[in-house]
Amino acid sequence: MQWITHVLQQYPELAIFLTIALGFAIGPLKIKTFSLGTVTAVLLVGVLVGQLKIDISPTVKSVFFLMFLFAVGYSVGPQFFRGLKKTGLPQMGFAVLMLITCLIFPWLCARVMGYNMGQAAGMLAGSQTISAVIGVAGDTINGLPLSAQQKQDFINAIPVCYAVTYIFGTAGSAWLLASVAPAMLGGLEKVRKACKELEASMGAGDESDQPGMIAADRVVSFRAYKVTSDWFDKGQTVKALEERLAAHDLRLFVEKVRQQNKVVEVAPDVVIHKGDSIVISGRRSNLVGEYGLVGPEIQDGELLHFPAEALQVLVAKKEIAGLTADELRAKQFMHGIFIRSIKAADIEVPVMPNTVIERGDMIELVGLKKEVDQAAQQIGYADRPTEKTDMTFVGLGIVIGGLIGVLTIRIGGVPISLSASGGALIIGLVFGWLRSQHPTFGRIPAPALWVMNNVGLNMFIAVVGISAGPGFVDGFKQVGISLFLVGAVATALPLLSGVLMGKYLFKFHPAMILGCTAGARTTTAALGAIQDAVDSKTPALGYTVTYAVGNTLLIIWGVVIVLLMQ
Template sequence: METILHFFRTYPEMAIFLTIGIGFWVGTLKYKSFTLGTVTSVLLIGVLVGQMDIPIPGPVKSVFFLLFLFSIGYSVGPQFFQSLKSDGLPQVGFACVLCILCLVVTVVIAKILGYNPGEAIGLFAGAQTISAVIGVGTDTIGTLGNSPEEKKAWLDIIPVCYAVTYIYGTIGSAYILGTIGPKMLGGLEKVKQKTRELENEMRKGDIEDDPALINANRPVVFRAYCACNDWFSTPRTVADIEKKLQDMGRRIFVERVRSAGKIVEVTPQLIIKQKDELVLSGRREIIIEDESWIGEEVNDPELLTFPVEDIFVMLTKKTAKGKTLSELRRQEFMHGIMIKNIKRTGVQIPVMANTKLQSGDLLEIVGMQNDIKQAAPNLGYIDRPTNKTDMIFVGLGILIGGIIGALSIHLGGIPISLSTSGGALLSGLFFGWLRTKHPTFGRIPEPAVWIFNNLGLNMFIAVIGITAGPTFLTGIKEMGFVIFFAGILATSIPLFLGIWIGNKIFKFHPAINLGCNAGSRTTTAALGAIQESLESTVPALGYTVTYAVGNTLLILWGVVIVLFMA
C-alpha cells in the first residue's frame, strides 16, 4: 500500500488518468434506464482516489477547463448570435426567463437554508446540470477577500453538493419534461397529435415525394433502368423525363445514360431513345415505387460505376440562409442534390420542407461531382473531413478571452470580473461566430471538439474530486439529506414554471415548448426523453437556440451566485 501511495503522490497525473479511465467506464453502466453519467461517475471515482490524499498542481485543472469552455462557446457561437435576430427572439427571450428562474430559485433556497457560496454553487451546478459552473464559481471564490481557510472550506463543499443534487437534476429533468410536461399541456396523446399536425404542416412542399429532402435513415440510391416503355417510342430529352417525374410528384434525376451502347454525357437537351439505359437517383422508396412508366431495372456495372460525393457544407451564403428547404430545393443550383442531414449546434434537426435554414448549419449533401461543384459554392463552405485543428486559433482565442476575463472592477470593495473561465467562454462564442463569416480558418473538427468538451471538463472534474476526497465524507455528514431535497426543489420549480410560461405567455407549440425547456437547461438527456415520448424529432427545433443561450447564461451565473451569497 505504501508503494501505491508513493507512486500516485509522486506522479499525481497518473491518479487523474486512473480517475478518467474508471470514471468513463462507470459512466457507461446502466440499470434499466438509469445511469450516473460520465461527469458524476468521474467525480465520485475522483473522490475515492482522493482518499489517498494526493496533491494536484493547481494549473492542471485550469488548463483543461479553459479548453472546455472555449470549445463550448465555439460550438454554440453561430447559433447564439443567429438567435439574436428576429426569428429566434421569442426563444431567446424564453431562455433568458428560464435561466433567470433557475438562478433566482436556487439563490432563494440557498438563502433560506443559510448556505455559503460553495454550497450554493454546488446546489446550482447539480440541480441545473451545468457542471461548468463549478469552475466559474471556483475562480470567482478565489477573487474574494475572505481568509484562505474559509475559501478552502467553500471549495471543498462544492463537489459534495454537486454530487448529491446532480442525479435528480438529470433524471428529474428528463421525467418532468418527458412525462409530466405533456400532461401539463393537455395530455400525452393530445400533444402527440399536435406534434404530428406540426410535422404535416412542415412537410407541406412535397417532402414525402421529394427525394431532395430526406432523413438520414432513408438512403439515396442510384439505379439503372431500360427506357423500354412505349412513352419513349417518341425520343425524349432528359429535361422532358425529369419534368414528367415532377408532374408525377416524384423528383428524380437522370444521372447517367447509355445510348447506342455508349455512355454519354448527360445534359438537359440530351435525347433519350427507346431501349437506352438510364441511371436515376433519388430516395429508394420513391424510385422503386412504380417502374412501369420507364421499364425494367437492368444490371449494368459499368453504367453504375461512377463517383458520387457525400460531403458536409457549412451554410454561409445569402443564396441559402433564411430559406426553407422547400425554397432551397427550387434553386437551379440544387439540381441533382440530395440533403441527407442537417446539424445545428451539433444537434440533428428535422429535414422537412418548411425547416428554415440558418447561418452555421451543417448540411450533409449527396450528388454527382459536377452537381456538387455547382451547389456547394452557393450554399457555403465545404467542410471536408480533416484531423487538423487550428491551434493558433484556439490558443490565441483562449488567451484573448482570459485577458478580458481577468479585468475587474471594484464595487463596494468587492472585485467583480468574468474570471478567466468566463472570458474563455465569451471568446469561444465570438470566435465560433467569426468562423461562420470567414470559414477558411479556425477549423476545429467535430472529434476535436468532443475531446475538448469531454476530456477538458472531466479532467477538471477529476481534479476536483481527487482534491476534495479527504473531506468529502465529512461534507456529506454536514449537509445531510436537506441538500438532496433542496436539489429537488431547485430542479423542479423552474421547469414547472417554464412549461407554464412557454404555454401561456410565449404560446409555443407543445413540442417546441418542451424542447425550449430542455435547451434552456442544456439537458440533452431530457431532449431524448421528450423525443421518445412524442415519437418525433420536432422538439429539437426548440432546443438549439435555447441551448446556445442557456449554455452561456447558466455558466456565467456562477459569478453572480458567488457575489450574491458572499
C-alpha cells in the same frame, strides 16, 4: 497497494488518467433507464482516488477548463447570435426569463437552508446540470478577499453538493419534461396531436419524401435501367423524364445516359431514346417500383462506376440563410442532390420542407460528387474530414478571452470579474460566430471539438474530484441527505415555470414550449425523452437558440451566485 499508492502520489498524472478511464467505463452503465453520466462518474471516481491524498497542481485543471469553455462557446456561437435576430428574439427572451428562475430558485433555497457560497454553487451546478459552474464558481471564490482556508473549504463543498443534486437534476428533468409538462399543456395525446399538426404545416408527408429531402435513415441509391418503354419511341428529354417521374410522386434524377456504347454528359435537354441505358438516383423505396415508366433494371458496373458523395456543408452564404429546406432544394444547383440531415449547435432538427436553414447550420448533402461539390460552394463551406485544427485561432481565442475575463471592477469594495474562464466562454461565442460568417479560417474538426469538450471537461472534473477527495465524506455529512430534496425543488421549479411562461406569456406551440424549456436548461437527455414521449422530432426546433443562451448564462450564474451569497 502501498506501492500503487506511492506511485500515484509520485506521478499524479497517472491518477488523473486512471480516474478518466474508470469514469468513462462506469458513466454509460444503465440501471433500467438511469445512468450516472460520464461527468458524475468521473467526479465520484476522482473522489475515491483522492482518498489516497494525491497532490495535483491547480494549473492542470485550469488548462483543461479553459479549453472546454472555449469549445462550448465555439459550438453554440452561431445559434447564440442567431437568437438576436427578429425571428429568434422570442425564444431568446423566453430563455433569459427562464434562466433567471434557474438562478433565483437555487439561490432562495440556499438562503433558506443556510448554505454557504460553495454549497450554493454546487447545488446550482447539480440541480441545473451545468458542470462548468464548478470551475467558474471556484475561480470567483479564489478572487474574493477571504482567507486561504475559507476559500478551500468553500471550493471543496462545490463538488460534494454537485454530486448530491446532479442525479435528480438529470433524471428528474427528463421525467418532468416528458411526463409532467405534457400534462400541464393539456395531456400527452393533445400534445402529440399538436406536434403532428405542426409537422403537417411544415410540409411533412407520410414518408418525408419531399423533393430533394430524405429522412436520415433512408438510403439514396444509384441504379441502371434499360430504356424499353414505348413512351420513348420518339425520344424524350432528361427534363421530361424527371417531370414524368415526379408526376408519379417519384423524386428521381437522371445521372448518366449511355447511347450507342458512349456515355454522354447529362443535361436537361439531352434526348433519351429507346434502347439507351440510364442511371437514376433517388430513395431506394422509390427506385424499386418504377419499372413500367422506364424499363427493367440492369447490372452495368461500367455505367455505375462514378463517384457519389455524402458531404457535410457549413451554411455560410448570406443568400442561403433564412431559406426553407424546400426553397433551397428548388435552387438550380441542388438538382439531383438530397438533404439528408440538418444540424444546429450539433443538434439534429427535422428535415421538412418548411424547416428554416440559417448560417452556422450544418447540412448533409447526398449526390454525385461533382454536383455536391458545386452545391457546397453555393451554400458555404465543405466540411470534409480533416485532422487539422487551427490552433492559432484556438490559442489566441483563449488568451484574448482570458485577458478580458481577468479585468476587475470593484462595486462596494467587492472585486467583480468574469474570470479567465468566463472570458474564454465569451470569446468562444464570438469566435464561433466569426467562423460561421467566414469559414476559411478557425476550423476545429468535429473530433477535435469532441476532445476539447469532453476530455477538457472531464480532465478538469477528475482533478476536482481527486483534490476534493479527502474532505468529501465530511462535506457530505455536513450537507446531509436533505440537500437531495432541496436540489429536487431547485430543479423542478425553473422547469415548471418555463412551461407556464411558454404557454401563457409567450404562447408558444406545445412542441416549442417543450423544446425551448429543455434547451434553456441545456438538458439534451430530456430532449430525447420528450421526442420519444410525443413521437415527434419537432421539439428540437425550439432547442437550439435556447440551448446556446442556456450554455452561456448558466455558466455565468456560477459567478453571480457566489457574489449573491456573500
